[in-house]
Amino acid sequence: MSNLGEFLKVRREGLRPDEVGLPAGSRRRVPGLRREEVALLGGISVEYYLRLEQGRDRHPSDQVLDSLARALRLDEDAERYLKELARPAKPRRRRAARPEPVSAGVQSLIDSWPTTPALVHGRYLTTLASNPIAVALSPFFAPGVNTLRAAFLEPEMREFYLDWDEMTAKAVAYLRSVIAPDLDDPGLLELVGELSVRSDRFRTLWAKQDVKQKTSGLTRLAHPQVGELELHYEKLALPGTPGHMLVTYHAEPGSPSYEKLTLLSALG
Numbered sequence: 452m453s454n455l456g457e458f459l460k461v462r463r464e465g466l467r468p469d470e471v472g473l474p475a476g477s478r479r480r481v482p483g484l485r486r487e488e489v490a491l492l493g494g495i496s497v498e499y500y501l502r503l504e505q506g507r508d509r510h511p512s513d514q515v516l517d518s519l520a521r522a523l524r525l526d527e528d529a530e531r532y533l534k535e536l537a538r539p540a541k542p543r544r545r546r547a548a549r550p551e552p553v554s555a556g557v558q559s560l561i562d563s564w565p566t567t568p569a570l571v572h573g574r575y576l577t578t579l580a581s582n583p584i585a586v587a588l589s590p591f592f593a594p595g596v597n598t599l600r601a602a603f604l605e606p607e608m609r610e611f612y613l614d615w616d617e618m619t620a621k622a623v624a625y626l627r628s629v630i631a632p633d634l635d636d637p638g639l640l641e642l643v644g645e646l647s648v649r650s651d652r653f654r655t656l657w658a659k660q661d662v663k664q665k666t667s668g669l670t671r672l673a674h675p676q677v678g679e680l681e682l683h684y685e686k687l688a689l690p691g692t693p694g695h696m697l698v699t700y701h702a703e704p705g706s707p708s709y710e711k712l713t714l715l716s717a718l719g
Contacts, residue, residue: 535631
């Protein structure tokens with residue numbers, strides 16, 4: 452089965468008939484929608500849909516993809532992911548992973564924020580640069596650490612993120628939203644393979660095929676020195692450096708969390 456076929460199958464099985472205006476019936480032998488129901492909703496033949504799901508046709512037209520996105524009730528992020536999967540893969544030569552340098556200007560910028568934890572991560576969520584307050588907030592924000600791997604495999608991260616279940620679900624959905632063209636990249640396969648073997652939670656989330664490029668929100672953290680913090684986060688793509696994302700954490704000025712960040716900065 453192709454990546455496209457797997458995505459279609461999982462999203463089909465995750466929809467209830469009543470969610471798309473179909474009768475549920477009492478003798479359904481499969482979870483979610485039947486293939487013929489998706490084909491009906493998408494205005495295509497059952498045979499053609501079967502070929503797509505089985506991977507025998509991997510590059511449907513934009514018109515077909517638009518129809519399937521509507522049939523499967525995909526949101527904007529999931530529809531974009533679907534279309535990325537259907538694009539013909541560009542031929543690539545296997546080569547060793549290359550460093551992803553962060554410019555001196557970006558490093559200087561984040562270093563100038565003494566009370567705003569900030570880091571830059573690459574395509575697969577490995578930290579490429581961070582400022583001192585980010586590392587003081589968590590040693591797993593240090594350069595060279597893959598924050599996704601740490602989130603699932605480091606016991607300290609379960610204690611650090613008070614919303615760990617929610618955070619991990621968002622992290623996996625975010626990763627999937629940005630890696631569609633690189634699903635067969637050896638580096639990504641290695642990371643996904645390791646986490647799938649070592650973390651039941653990751654394996655379950657990855658299999659759900661959720662896609663969400665959420666770039667802002669609120670998170671609750673527990674720091675061993677300053678206690679609980681409630682921080683807003685923002686993710687900003689850095690222009691000119693594909694795959695690089697600047698992530699910042701900040702607290703409302705005058706709030707207890709702001710005072711704790713100030714204290715953490717002073718503690719060094």
